Amino acid sequence: MLRYLCRGLDEVFLPVVLHQTEAGGKRIRPAFTLASCEAAGGREEDALVPAAMIELIHNYSLIMDDIIDKGMIRRGLPTVRAKYSEVMALLAGMFYREVLDEIAEDCPQPTKMRTLLIDTIKETIEGERLDILFEQAGRNEEYIVQNRFANVPLNLYLNMIGKKTAHLIQAACVAGGISANAKDSVVETLSKFGWSAGMAFQVIDDFLDVFGEKTGKEKGKDILEHKLGNAAIILSLEELSQEDKVRLMTVLRKERVTDTDAQQAFRLIAKTQTRARTQKLAFDFLKECKEALSELSESSGRTKLEALADFVVSRVY
Amino acid sequence: MLRYLCRGLDEVFLPVVLHQTEAGGKRIRPAFTLASCEAAGGREEDALVPAAMIELIHNYSLIMDDIIDKGMIRRGLPTVRAKYSEVMALLAGMFYREVLDEIAEDCPQPTKMRTLLIDTIKETIEGERLDILFEQAGRNEEYIVQNRFANVPLNLYLNMIGKKTAHLIQAACVAGGISANAKDSVVETLSKFGWSAGMAFQVIDDFLDVFGEKTGKEKGKDILEHKLGNAAIILSLEELSQEDKVRLMTVLRKERVTDTDAQQAFRLIAKTQTRARTQKLAFDFLKECKEALSELSESSGRTKLEALADFVVSRVY
Numbered sequence: 001m002l003r004y005l006c007r008g009l010d011e012v013f014l015p016v017v018l019h020q021t022e023a024g025g026k027r028i029r030p031a032f033t034l035a036s037c038e039a040a041g042g043r044e045e046d047a048l049v050p051a052a053m054i055e056l057i058h059n060y061s062l063i064m065d066d067i068i069d070k071g072m073i074r075r076g077l078p079t080v081r082a083k084y085s086e087v088m089a090l091l092a093g094m095f096y097r098e099v100l101d102e103i104a105e106d107c108p109q110p111t112k113m114r115t116l117l118i119d120t121i122k123e124t125i126e127g128e129r130l131d132i133l134f135e136q137a138g139r140n141e142e143y144i145v146q147n148r149f150a151n152v153p154l155n156l157y158l159n160m161i162g163k164k165t166a167h168l169i170q171a172a173c174v175a176g177g178i179s180a181n182a183k184d185s186v187v188e189t190l191s192k193f194g195w196s197a198g199m200a201f202q203v204i205d206d207f208l209d210v211f212g213e214k215t216g217k218e219k220g221k222d223i224l225e226h227k228l229g230n231a232a233i234i235l236s237l238e239e240l241s242q243e244d245k246v247r248l249m250t251v252l253r254k255e256r257v258t259d260t261d262a263q264q265a266f267r268l269i270a271k272t273q274t275r276a277r278t279q280k281l282a283f284d285f286l287k288e289c290k291e292a293l294s295e296l297s298e299s300s301g302r303t304k305l306e307a308l309a310d311f312v313v314s315r316v317y
Numbered sequence: 318m319l320r321y322l323c324r325g326l327d328e329v330f331l332p333v334v335l336h337q338t339e340a341g342g343k344r345i346r347p348a349f350t351l352a353s354c355e356a357a358g359g360r361e362e363d364a365l366v367p368a369a370m371i372e373l374i375h376n377y378s379l380i381m382d383d384i385i386d387k388g389m390i391r392r393g394l395p396t397v398r399a400k401y402s403e404v405m406a407l408l409a410g411m412f413y414r415e416v417l418d419e420i421a422e423d424c425p426q427p428t429k430m431r432t433l434l435i436d437t438i439k440e441t442i443e444g445e446r447l448d449i450l451f452e453q454a455g456r457n458e459e460y461i462v463q464n465r466f467a468n469v470p471l472n473l474y475l476n477m478i479g480k481k482t483a484h485l486i487q488a489a490c491v492a493g494g495i496s497a498n499a500k501d502s503v504v505e506t507l508s509k510f511g512w513s514a515g516m517a518f519q520v521i522d523d524f525l526d527v528f529g530e531k532t533g534k535e536k537g538k539d540i541l542e543h544k545l546g547n548a549a550i551i552l553s554l555e556e557l558s559q560e561d562k563v564r565l566m567t568v569l570r571k572e573r574v575t576d577t578d579a580q581q582a583f584r585l586i587a588k589t590q591t592r593a594r595t596q597k598l599a600f601d602f603l604k605e606c607k608e609a610l611s612e613l614s615e616s617s618g619r620t621k622l623e624a625l626a627d628f629v630v631s632r633v634y
Contacts, residue, residue, distance in 0.1 A: 008439075012464050013446060064411065068404045085458035087385045087449055090407070091442050094381065097414050098435045098442075105431075114422075118415045122325075125408050125415075129330060132404055141402035147329050 001052040004099045016084045020059045023075045030055045032172040038301025042180025050175040053103045060096040120171040127164025134229035136252040157234045166198030189295045196289030197309045203282040206231040220262040239272040318369040321416045333401045337376045340392045347372045349489040355618025359497025367492040370420045377413040437488040444481025451546035453569040474551045483515030506612045513606030514626045520599040523548040537579040556589040603630045
């Protein structure tokens with residue numbers, strides 16, 4: 001990946017471009033690609049470039065997300081925008097997108113990979129757009145205020161996280177299948193598996209945001225950022241009395257949400273079965289993705305995919 | 318172009334995405350593509366999709382530039398960011414980039430077109446990056462302040478506008494040549510022509526910024542935005558006495574440049590031969606691009622290219 005990113009770059013721009021990839025991260029998405037390739041009967045080495053592509057899509061979206069959310073810290077380090085300025089982060093993000101095309105060209109079946117790439121980024125954009133419009137305050141531009149969602153039923157929430165998160169993990173698995181030159185039915189199975197695993201992933205992320213301790217992330221960040229697009233909040237609103245519902249929404253809609261406000265939100269959520277129901281939602285997706293996997297013949301690749309799915313959800317404990 | 322942009326878009330996002338293309342503009346870059354195709358012996362219809370690609374690259378860069386420069390008005394209308402918010406503009410820009418890949422796929426010789434696309438956007442990013450670092454104030458992030466250019470010799474300025482502006486017009490002409498399936502030597506000639514025409518284009522833009530009346534643009538915008546990357550300013554600095562040079566740089570380096578400051582800058586520039594020298598610089602590029610054209614056999618396409626180059630520079634009168 002680095003050789004693609006460094007090519008022909010001015011030395012002053014180089015650290016800006018490298019910052020996001022050097023910051024590390026779990027690298028879970030490329031792991032899905034490598035295991036999927038293996039599970040589809042391919043050699044791991046055929047999926048190395050596609051795995052790099054998947055991780056770079058993720059890094060591209062993180063750079064842009066941090067611009068959108070004015071993120072200061074990610075993975076314990078300053079974000080690209082915080083360290084190098086908003087405009088340089090934007091240029092670095094745009095540069096990543098060009099490198100992605102170059103990487104796709106070097107993948108097995110480049111045309112299929114490029115279609116996957118475009119489709120995935122388009123979905124991510126749409127998911128991010130919905131996530132923004134699910135926010136209840138914090139952005140004052142007329143267009144956003146007018147087009148905000150006043151309420152978000154569970155289905156719409158699932159649609160949003162499908163685009164924002166699950167689609168990329170699905171693409172990670174599909175890229176593995178394409179790398180192995182697998183037949184369509186196998187790619188389709190990997191696709192279903194990846195989508196469900198990705199859904200579980202995001203639900204767990206939402207769970208940790210509200211119930212998590214020691215995740216390294218700020219607890220209640222979604223509440224502080226007025227985000228209605230969180231499984232635990234959506235599920236709570238289903239259960240709460242009309243009065244408490246208004247209280248929770250009032251917190252999300254405050255121009256500045258304080259820690260005290262967030263504590264109130266936690267207390268409201270604690271009145272409900274949300275903790276168990278959010279876990280169940282994630283476990284249902286986990287079950288779904290394992291059922292998809294059972295369509296593949298046994299292999300060390302399949303075992304790895306299962307372990308990855310378990311790992312994703314294990315963060316809940 | 319519209320059918321690519323509209324495909325599968327949510328109706329709330331649609332106006333955000335369409336705003337930049339519907340705002341119109343001179344559409345001079347696609348005109349270069351169509352005329353180049355004709356001049357290379359191709360049929361205009363073969364260059365329609367490539368011409369759309371070129372115009373969309375331009376629109377993509379405008380959306381992102383307006384985010385970078387916090388632009389409020391373009392082509393007499395609010396910018397995408399001003400009308401729909403910064404974050405929606407960013408998502409729209411990212412969406413344009415995906416559409417660009419789809420358009421490239423539908424061009425004649427898609428692999429060549431895609432290489433041209435990637436190369437052009439990378440150059441534009443680098444040009445924009447240099448243009449930002451040529452600014453003398455207005456951005457306070459540590460990284461930018463530390464890496465700003467304290468002075469910009471003419472060569473470095475030419476390098477910057479080559480990337481920021483000329484490269485896309487060069488690409489417009491090359492795309493026309495590729496559309497016509499022209500032999501390498503013809504594409505090379507179109508490439509030289511386009512580069513010189515593009516250089517003339519930017520020098521004239523800079524000229525109009527400082528000397529222009531009735532261009533519809535704010536006069537002295539570059540000075541108000543602390544931009545050292547303007548031909549007229551670079552050439553003035555070459556001529557001015559040490560004392561006046563310091564005065565001019567002091568204006569550019571003021572945290573807030575007022576209209577009175579800009580007037581002072583204009584008076585300093587008026588002490589020099591800059592007006593004539595900037596025109597000469599543009600005319601030299603015009604001459605260069607016409608010399609390149611003479612390598613092509615006579616055709617109505619060649620005549621159109623000549624007229625386009627003349628038009629670009631005629632804005633000076």
